[in-house]
Amino acid sequence: MIDTVDEVHCITSLAGFEALLRGKQVTTHGVPFYAGWGLTTDLGPIPSRRRRRRSLDELVAAALIFYPTYVDPVTRLPCPPEIVVRRIANGDDSQAAPLEGLRKLQGKLKIALRRLREAAA
Secondary structure (H helix, E strand, C coil): CHHHCCEEEECCCHHHHHHHHCCCEEEECCCCCCCCCCCCEECCCCCHHHCCCCCHHHHHHHHHHHCCCEECCCCCCEECHHHHHHHHHHCCCCCCCCCHHHHHHHHHHHHHHHHHHHHHC
């Protein structure tokens, strides 16, 4: 839908970030993480720590590479984003963690017990 509009107005939505990625004008009425860096028209109060101008590339790098902690889908250990991208691209993301199967079973048992209680009531 973002591709069909000229401008996006938002409060704290990720839609504004996605609009920036698509080259759209973005007006913020709140203070989402992408506000205050010179990329948006900001109508909300912007913290003084965000007065420095950043490029879209810098914002994307901060939001998707430097700030988050990624977890390798195979080893379940922290890793850089390049490993996650490589695992997904190669189809190596399907190995489940040892407890994942037990968690799924636990969830199914909870649902079954809830249904039994509801049927008995």
